[in-house]
Amino acid sequence: MIKKILTIIFLVVLITFYLVTELTRKKAINWEQNFNGVSKDPYGCYILRKTLETSDSLLFIRSSWKTLYESLPSLKSGKTKTLLIITDKFDADSLDLSTAYTFVGEGNNIFISSYSFGKRFCDSLNFKTESVSIASFKSNTDSFNLTNPYLQLTNKATYQGISPNTFDEIDTANHTVLGANYQKKANYIRIPYGSGAFYLHTQPLVFTNNHILNSNSEYPFRAISYFKNTAFIWDNYYKPRNSLIYNESRTPFRYLLSQDALRAALYLSLLIIFIYFLIGSKRKQRFIPVFQQPENSTVKFVTTIARLYQGQPDYKKMAVKKFIYLKEMVHSRYSIKLDENDAQTAIHLSEKTGFPLEKIKELFSIYRRIEASISIDDITLRTFAKLADQIYELENITIVKN
Incomplete structure (x- = not known):
């Protein structure tokens, strides 16, 4: 018992230590560029997405965790919609692009901010981007502004460690430049398509938490102010770590693992269950007392009497005793x-036991002769005992035969 208590105390201390360590441990900052709308990491887009959701002047209708081919056809027609895609590389397949063209052609918009765009997409809309080495990001400082005089910043937005990507070739006859860097190179363009338009941007980092808080918070919101009168759809599929974390099915279990407190609670629950099976699953059972089968003293008594009479045989007395026991039973x-002198008794006994009336009458007749005799031989006793035993056997009563 003492050993068990000490084990429990040790486990409680161990669990408490683990919880304190988990709750007080400083979380390492994740500097990966995930552009995810639920991520509060420096290069997540939680602030932008939350602002769109809570803004009174903007309509945010949903988040999309599926491809363009899967998600866009399910949208109901009505108010003009704008799909926001912020990622490091936008390279959709032909089915997705075909769906996107249909969606935009119906009068909707797609805003894409990405370092680069897939060749199929570039060729279809007739533009190219300038390739820049990622190694130069950290040392690069870039500043840019919007071209619309109503949206221009008083001072250019300056960013440290940001991609200097720009558009290398555009169709000046059909494409509208909405923004450029300090070298006058376009980094934000509008491409009309059908009744809608594609809005393409080449600096996705400006929309992340880090730069909204620490660099310039006006520029990103002015860049998307073209869509004030539309309903926003936030893309969560076309992200850098699509296949690993962010864009697989959002199951409850995945959500538990994504939250520190819930993840710690889950691990603790699993640990408690493991400890329970380790300690409490041992088979518990009280000692079962062993009871000896009750001794049949009647058999012993009959055996003793039989031996007594066997030494000095008195067959008549034995027959009388047997009849007395039979009457008692x-x-x-x-x-x-x-x-034995009442014929009606024999009839009652036959009716209740099913024993033949003739044999009962024979038993009574033999007993009357035994009573009238001074002594009897063993043959008479055996005949009488055999008939009496047959009545006992009807009730499954064991008789020790002489």
């Missing part, structure tokens, strides 16, 4: 008082 079982 019949009385206790059937409430019949046997009377």
Whole structure:
């Protein structure tokens, strides 16, 4: 018992230590560029997405965790919609692009901010981007502004460690430049398509938490102010770590693992369950007392009497004793008082036991002869005992035969 208590105390201390360590441990900052709308990491887009959701002047209708081919056809027609895609590389397949063209052609918009765009997409809309080495990001400082005089910043937005990506070739006859860097190179363009338009941007980092908080918070919101009168759809599929974390099915279990407190609670629950099975699953059972089968003293008594009479045989007395026991049994079982001189008694006994009336009458007749005799031989005793035993056997009563 003491050993068990010490084990429990040790486990409680161990669990407490683990919880304190988990709750007080400083979380390492994740500097990966995930552009995810639920991520509060420096290069997540939680602030932008939350602002769109809570803004009174903007309509945010949903988040999309599926491809363009899967998600866009399910949208109901009505108010003009704008799909926001912020990622490091936008390279959709032909099915997705075909769906996107249909969506925009119906009068909707797609805003894409990405370092680069897939060749199929570039060729279809007739533009190219300038390739820049990622190694130069950290040392690069870039500043840019919007071209619309109503949206221009008083001072250019300056960013440290940001991609200097720009558009290398555009169709000046059909494409509208909405923004450029300090070198006058376009980094934000509008491409009309059908009744809608594609809005393409080449600096996705400006929309992340880090730069909204620490660099310039006006520029990103002015860049998307073209869509004030539309309903926003936030893309969560076309992200850098699509296949690993962010864009697989959002199951409850995945959400538990994504939250520190819930993840710690889950691990603790699993640990408690493991400890329970380790300690509490041992088979618990009280000692079962062993009871000896009750001794049949009647058999011993009959055996003793039999041996007594065997030494000095008195067959008549043995027959009388046997009839007395038979009368007692019949009385206790059937409430019949046997009377060897009463024919009605024999009838009652036959009716209740099913024993043949002729044999009962024969038993009574033999007993009357035994009573009238001074002594009897063993043959008479055996005949009498055999008939009496047959009545006992009807009730599964074991008789020790002489």
